[in-house]
Amino acid sequence: MEALRPYLDQVHHADAREFLGQLPAESIDAVVTDPPYFLDKLDDSWTPEKATPKSYKRQQVQHLPPGMRFDPTQGKRLYEWYLPIAQQLFRLLKPGGFFFTFASPRLFHRVALAVEEAGFWIRDTFLWIYTQSQPKAMGLHHFIERLPLPAEAKQALHTRLHGWKTPQVKSVYEPIIVAQKPYTGTLLENFLAYQTGLFQTRIPVGQGMFPANLLLVEETETVLDKYFLLPKARGEPTDHPTAKPVALCQYLIELSTVPQAVVLDPFAGSGSTLIAALHSGRHFIGIEINEAYVALARKRLQEVTPPLFA
Numbered sequence: 581m582e583a584l585r586p587y588l589d590q591v592h593h594a595d596a597r598e599f600l601g602q603l604p605a606e607s608i609d610a611v612v613t614d615p616p617y618f619l620d621k622l623d624d625s626w627t628p629e630k631a632t633p634k635s636y637k638r639q640q641v642q643h644l645p646p647g648m649r650f651d652p653t654q655g656k657r658l659y660e661w662y663l664p665i666a667q668q669l670f671r672l673l674k675p676g677g678f679f680f681t682f683a684s685p686r687l688f689h690r691v692a693l694a695v696e697e698a699g700f701w702i703r704d705t706f707l708w709i710y711t712q713s714q715p716k717a718m719g720l721h722h723f724i725e726r727l728p729l730p731a732e733a734k735q736a737l738h739t740r741l742h743g744w745k746t747p748q749v750k751s752v753y754e755p756i757i758v759a760q761k762p763y764t765g766t767l768l769e770n771f772l773a774y775q776t777g778l779f780q781t782r783i784p785v786g787q788g789m790f791p792a793n794l795l796l797v798e799e800t801e802t803v804l805d806k807y808f809l810l811p812k813a814r815g816e817p818t819d820h821p822t823a824k825p826v827a828l829c830q831y832l833i834e835l836s837t838v839p840q841a842v843v844l845d846p847f848a849g850s851g852s853t854l855i856a857a858l859h860s861g862r863h864f865i866g867i868e869i870n871e872a873y874v875a876l877a878r879k880r881l882q883e884v885t886p887p888l889f890a
């Protein structure tokens with residue numbers, strides 16, 4: 581813990597690929613992170629300008645919405661980018677420590693492969709279900725209109741292709757891959773030595789239900805709420821385009837770590853994981869490459885009351 585102290589409870593403005601190498605081995609209790617998904621422009625070099633709602637709007641008129649332009653090379657690039665990061669995280673985690681990584685439904689298999697290749701065991705895949713999302717499919721109207729055909733032929737095509745759209749559906753879930761660094765001895769021996777490797781199951785979910793691998797943070801007014809709704813968390817609103825709910829991060833942290841544990845988020849964005857750690861009485865280390873998001877995360881952290889770590 582001493583070697584880690586200078587890094588604790590801060591958002592570091594850095595490239596995670598370089599910064600992670602500075603941190604001491606086997607010092608981190610859990611990693612909860614939401615890396616770039618490598619869809620459309622949200623790859624390893626995004627900026628707020630590339631990801632602003634304004635540019636989304638502009639794109640929706642001319643192209644497919646962000647994240648939905650199909651590019652079969654994205655998965656391979658994501659894998660190659662994430663593997664060395666996962667290897668660093670493997671070095672940093674204590675034996676038995678958990679690595680929760682969000683991913684997109686389209687490319688989560690590549691994320692899981694990189695994580696497994698780095699040495700982790702894939703223990704589960706949680707599904708975060710949400711209802712607020714835009715349909716992604718695009719109609720064919722503009723494409724038909726651009727064809728070099730007489731008006732009647734175009735009209736016939738419109739009629740024939742009524743209802744057909746590009747092959748995307750409305751996305752209503754995100755996978756969270758649950759990986760674990762192999763533990764030493766038995767799970768109990770590992771927990772007694774490192775305080776990692778087990779799940780704390782007495783977290784209130786739904787109406788006091790046992791934790792499951794389906795998670796909700798907003799009411800759906802269906803039977804799902806009864807079983808899977810997480811308790812509300814404070815500190816939700818943010819300007820980051822892909823901010824994750826604090827409640828979700830807090831749940832993952834409290835499920836897998838003990839109080840005072842150290843939680844790392846190498847792709848901190850607006851700091852949702854870090855805020856969740858603070859609310860849970862855990863230490864955090866955040867890394868974020870983009871200055872504007874570093875400022876946003878620091879501002880959100882300052883607003884957390886009471887400040888547990890001054």
Ligand SMILES: C[S@@+](CC[C@H](N)C(=O)[O-])C[C@H]1O[C@@H](n2cnc3c(N)ncnc32)[C@H](O)[C@@H]1O
Nearest residue numbers: 595596614820823824847849850852868869870
């Ligand atoms: C999906 S977002 C994380 C959002 C975050 N979960 C939140 O709730 O705000 C991914 C973040 O990773 C950052 N990022 C991308 N490449 C990075 C790198 N090499 N090192 C550190 N941060 C990086 C991006 O700037 C972006 O803010």
